[in-house]
Amino acid sequence: MTSDNQSNEIAPLTDPGIPAHLHRKSDLDPKAAKKAERQVGILFIISALGTILFIYSYTFMSEKIFIFLPVLGNSNAKQLFLGLGMAISLFFIGMGAVHWAKTLMPDNEVVAQRHELRSEEVDREDFVKTVKEGAAAAGLGRRSIIKRTLGVALGLSGLTPLLLLRDLGPLPKDDFSKTSWEAGTRLVTDPGDRPIKPSDLEIGAVAQVLPELPAGKERKLEDIGKDAVLLIRIRPAEFQLDAERLSWTHEGIIAFSKICSHMGCAVALYEQTTKHLLCPCHQSTYDVTRAAKVIFGPSARPLPQLALALDAEGYLVAKQPFTEPVGPSFWERDSS
Amino acid sequence: MNFISRYRRSKFFGPALLAAALFVLGTSYSVASATTFKAVTPSNDKTTLIAEGKEIFARGCSSCHGLNLEGGAIAPSLIGVGAASVDFQVGTGRMPMADMSVQAARKDPIYNEAETAALAAYVASLAPGPAAIRNEDLAWERSGDAAEGGQLFRSNCSMCHNFAGQGGALSQGKYAPSLMGVEAKHIYEALITGPQSMPVFSDKIITPAEKLSIIKWIKAAESEPNLGGASLGRTGPVTEGLLSWSLGIMALIGVAVWITAKAK
Amino acid sequence: MSKSERVAGTVANYVDERTGAAKWLKKNLNKVFPDHWSFMLGEIALYSFIILLLTGTFLTFWYDPSMQEVEYEGSYQPLSGLKMSAAYASTLHISFDIRGGLLMRQIHHWAALLFMVAIVVHLLRVFFTGAFRKPREFNWILGIGLLTLGIVEGFLGYSLPDDLLSGTGIRIAEAIIQAIPVVGSYLAYFVFGGPFPGEVFIPRIYTVHILLLPGIFLALITAHLMLVWYQKHTQYPGPGRTEKNVVGYPLMPVYMAKAGGFFFIVFGFTAFLGAVASINPIWLFGPYTPAQITAGSQPDWYMGWLDGLVRMAPPLETHAFGHTISWNILIPALIIPGILFTGMALYPFIESWMTGDKREHHLLDRPRNAPNRTALGAMSLTFVLVTLLNGGNDLLATHFGLTINQIMWFSRIGVLVLPPIAFVITKRICLSLQRSDRELVLHGKETGRLVMLPHGEFIEIHEELSPEKKWTLTAHEQLPPLEIAQENQAGVRNPKGLRAKLQQYASKSHQEQIEKPSAKDVLELGDGRH
Incomplete structure (x- = not known):
């Protein structure tokens, strides 16, 4: 159907052919050519000067010199001149070469002719014949046992590299659902590791907290990535929580997992006036007074709330572990 | 208007006219919105200070915050906010507010230092609250630890104010302001009073010594020269991307045009 | 014979006697390349890649791909004494204790950004001029592959310093892996060697970043270039340029000097950027820990559109039978990019299906002469632009007095509404431009000079176009839409039914054109004054 289409083409205008060659000044005038040659030379010399600037800056210039320049501000002279030296050195080699090519x-x-990529008909037929003959000689079509077993072998062998990758990491088991928070774990400041009493927080105050470490244990980033908690104190009357969630707070102090339930960034952007928590990564917004209900953005779940209690010495502790996995969703998560 | 008609057909005419119009609009707006206040010269005596503060308050603040600091429909109560809060809000020019936008912006203070002190004394005299801080009392240069301050800053501040204290967006048009050029005492006062959207950072959570470290880090970031060239606003990869799409590729395309243009 | 000519002769002789390459070299050194600025965009990408290899090698001499915790003792005071990963510490070491180290880091990063910019601009040129048509479909697919790999390679490199910003990026990448149904949590554990962030991630991506991907890049780029070489470059329509020839300059010496010179210019310019503009100041970000975050957490621009998509996603999750599927992650981060890239890769075949055109094309289209394609391109660009803007919504909000909520809603609606509008507008513009081309050819160019005719009428003098210009404006061919039989003679519906209908519709839409002037039209008009 395509070949029919072309016959519909209207009579085109005539191609006037490649326009006559216009000579450059440097082609006609030896003086202009000489001038162009000098220009190229100057460009190469500028490049050489750039290299010298580079060498000088590298070898002799102190790191401690700062110079003020418009736009750039107060800049480190060594870094600047090293870079400028290198830039000049390379840039003007290029300029010289191009100017040379353009003028001289x-x-x-x-005009070069194109050849159709398609091979000659004879070659194509020969090729097809060769392939057919080769296939026939190998007998793949006839020997079905070979064909099938080869398929099985090849398919199975693909498993080898996959299996070899198995030891890249352990199985997750129920890791995603566990944090270091246990009933009675003290909340400590991050950084500082100081336990917190309710009286330490004024109304409107926040604290970034982590679980207290058992003696002799080091804090790993993997743990922080699940344990980080944000402590917020508001007027108790402002809570709109059900009885259970309200019992998880203490005198207006409420604790949420700081790991965003969307993609795991630290949700620590607390607006005191609106009582909203905002995640700076994707702008999911949570309402603190309503148990971190999502009020804007892509997150689909509230932040898990940590139940609070006081220990014998009056410090804030977790009443119980988190009742749901913290952080982003995963297939095995039972969110219903 | 003869010259306008002469250049009207130039391709630069449209953009130039637009730029001129914007300039006129911008300057007239800033002239219009600037307001002048009569200066008062308060004395040092405590009771006269309070009395003068009361007078300034009645004149400049009471229409929104009420004659007895009780607050109103558009302004919060100031009972118990303390001198620190007044010193921060008035000293950074946030109060009195110029317009009723989502939040008070930092601007040139309208009251001078003495007037601010009088206002603070008056507000503090009615109900106790955190006391104002003097720059001299903050020994951040001597006792602060910038590295520790940086850690604290990244844990407690950078989520709103950005990694280098340049400020950032909050929800519904509110924003965390830039911390560049803010006086040490105002940073300290903000930490203990929690102005506007900012939460309070109690002394037991971030100790006074740690607060000094935070100030030291902010000051270090503020005075840090541009170690790698133009800072591009210190706002992360967005401006870098903009530069690579504007100057970056445009300059190289310009060179490509030159390379392929036929020499004369 | 000058001395240098003698030396050249000796070298040529030496090489040929040992390789017999004279015949092949002779042919290829005289290879003709058409000259146009837009043909150098791919070169920018190629040269950026070479710059990346060179500067990257320099960086590996000091970079330590390890997440081992160390205490920083280098010369950058505001971080001194802090615990951090060896990767971050060694990046600081390169920046502040190796002379020229910061410069090399900055050149490397700027070159990476420019690499991606150049790839995209090159892709746009190829797309809008129809250079992907037969026989270049494979090269188009190779190019899409390079673009995809470039995004991955760039993201991995951005992650290597293990600073607060890039750590946040990896955290998000982990969440995406984790969200994959059924196998997500297993995959995440395999990639990170256990819980996030673990201690193996940086060394692993280092190997991928400096060995595996650059190797694949080299292979693909070589194939990409060999195909360009073998198939010969396309050219713009113009006098003397046909489907059967290629008009330009020989490789030796002109093109070699220009291309070689351009390499130095690109390198020099990138060094200039590295000297004057700070990029990725990781010392300000601080070391990564999962409990910290910064306002304005953004990826590099080539990931920005993805981030913008994720930000605008509706809060959808399916909770059923004890399992969770995060549509709010899967749709923007995997499904839409998957559709976009697959669609892009298949476009040459889709277009050829729409036009029914299976012939070779070496003459490029002017974008206006393929209105449907140009409109599709504008539509996709609008889509990406809206998502990209949303990726920077927090900065837009603070700098232009807007709110992130407004921008988010604008993007959520705009991403669906604006692309179709862009399609319609672009197509109209293309057709108008075709109409104006037709006018130009038939009636010449308006000169702005008014002349009073003897009987008092004023007319504007129209200057006739040169034959070269006329030819350039009319050299393209205009195919009529396909005519696909919807039913056969017996009245039985075409067995391909719906597909045939769709193809018919697509073809009609694709071939919408303003008829170009024919030789007859021009003749009838005579002197061109009207």
Whole structure:
């Protein structure tokens, strides 16, 4: 159907052919050519000066010099001149070469013929024949046992590299659902590791907290990535919580997992006036007074709330572990 | 208007006209919104200070915050906010507010230092609250630890104010302001009073010594020269991307045009 | 014979006697390349890649791909004494204790950004001029592959310093892996060697970043270039340029000097950027820990559109039978990019299906002469632009007095509404431009000079176009839409039914054109004054 289409083409205008070659000044006037040559030379010399600037800056310039420049501000002279030296050195080699090519190398346009990529009909037929003969000689079509077993073998062998990757990591088991928070774990400041009493927090105050470490244990980033908690104190009357969630707070102090339930960033952007928590990564917004209900953005779940209690010494502790996995969703998560 | 008609057909005419119009609009707006206040010269005596503060308050603040600091429909109560809060809000020019936008912006203070002190004394005299801080009392240069301050800053501040204290967006048009050029005492006062959207950072959570470290880090970031060249606003990869799409590729395309243009 | 000519002769002789390459070299050194600025965009990408290899090698001499915790003792005071990963500490070491180290880091990063910019701009040129048509479909697919790999490679490199910003990026990448149904949590554990962030991630991506991906890049780029070489470059329509020839300059010496010179210019310019503009100041970000975050957490621009998509996603999750599927992650981070890239890769075949055109094309289209394609391109660009803007919504909000909520809603609606509008507008513009081309060819160019005719009428003098210009404006061919039989003679519906209908519709839409002037039209008009 395509070949029919072309016959519909209207009579085209005539192609006037490649326009006549226009000579450059440097082609006609030896003086202009000489001038162009000098220009190229100057460009190469500027490049050489750039290299010298580079060497000088590298070897002799102190790191401690700062110079003030418009736009750049107060800049480190060594870094600046090293870079400028290198830039000049390279840039003007290029400028010189291009200027040389443009003014002094032949600029006659050349026409080369294209050849259709498709091979000659004879070659194509030969090729098809060769493939057919080869296939016939190998007998793949006839020997079905070979064909099938080869398929099985090849398919199975693909498992080898996959299996070899198995030891890249352990199985997750129920890791995603566990944090270091246990009933009675003290909340301590991050950084500082100081336990917190309710009286330490004024109304409107926040604290970034982590679980207290058992003696002799080091804090790993993997743990922080699940344990980080944000402590917020508001007026108790402002809570709109059900009885259970309200019992998880203490005198207006409420604790949420700081790991965003969307993609795991630290949700620590607390607006005191609106009582909203905002995640700076994707702008999910949570309402603190309503148990971190999502009020804007892509997150689909509230932040898990940590139940609070006081220990014998009056410090804030977790009443119980988190009742749901913290952080982003995963297939095995039972969110219903 | 003869010259306008002469250049009207130039391709630069449209953009130039637009720029001129914007300039006129911008300057007239800033002239219009600037307001002048009569200066008062309060004395040092405590009771006269309070009395003068009361007078300034009645004149400049009471229409929104009420004659007895009780607050109103558009302004919060100031009972118990303390001198620190007044010193921060008035000293950074946030109060009195110029317009009723989502939040008070930092601007040139309208009351001078003495007037601010009088206002603070008056507000503090009615109900106790955190006391104002003097720059001299903050020994951040001597006792602060910038590295520790940086850690604290990244844990407690950078989520709103950005990694280098340049400020950032909050929800519904509110924003965390830039911390560049803010006086040490105002940073300290903000930490203990929690102005506007900012929460309070109690002394037991971030100790006074740690607060000094935070100030030291902010000051270090503020005075840090541009170690790698133009800072591009210190706002992360967005401006870098903009530069690579504007100057970056445009300059190289310009060179490509030059390379392929036929020499004369 | 000058001395240098003698030396050249000796070298050529030496090489040929040992390789017999004279015949092949002779042919290829005279290879003709058409000259146009837009043909150098791919070169920018190629040269950026070479710059990346060179500067990257320099960086590996000091970079330590380890997440081992160390205490920083280098010369950058505001971090001194802090605990951090060896990767971050060694990046600080390169920046502040190796002369020229910061410069090399900055050149490397700027070159990476420019690499991606150049790839995209090159892709746009190829798309809008129809250079992907037969026989270049494979090269188009190779190019899409390079673009995809470039995004991955860039993201991995951005992650290597293990600073607060890039750590946040990896955290998000982990969440995406974790969200994959059924196998997500297992995959995440395999990739990170256990819980996030673990201690193996940086060394692993280092190997991928400096060995595996650059290797694949080299192979693909070589194939990409060999195909360009073998198939010969396309050219713009113009006098003397046909489907059967290629008009330009020979490789030796003009093109070699220009291309070689351009490499130095690109390198020099990137060094200039590295000297004057700070990029990725990781010392300000601080070391990564999962409990910290910064306002304005953004990826590099080539990931920005993805981030913008994720930000605008509706809060959808399916909770059923004890399992969770996060549509709010899967749709923006995997499904839409998957559709976009697959669609892009298949476009040459889709277009050829729409036009029914299976012939070779070496003459490029002017974008206006393929209105449907140009409109599709504008539509996709609008989509990406809206998502990209939303990726920077927090900065837009603070700098232009807007709210992130407004921008988010604008993007959520705009991403669906604006692309179709862009399609319609672009197509109209293309057709108008075709109409104006037709006018130009038939009636010449308006000169702005008014002349009073003897009987008092004023007319504007129109200057006739040169034959070259006329030819350039009319050299393209205009195919009529396909005519696909919807039913056969017996009245039985075409067995391909719906597909045939769709193809018919697509073809009609694709071939919408303003008829170009024919030789007859021009003749009838005579002197061109009207």
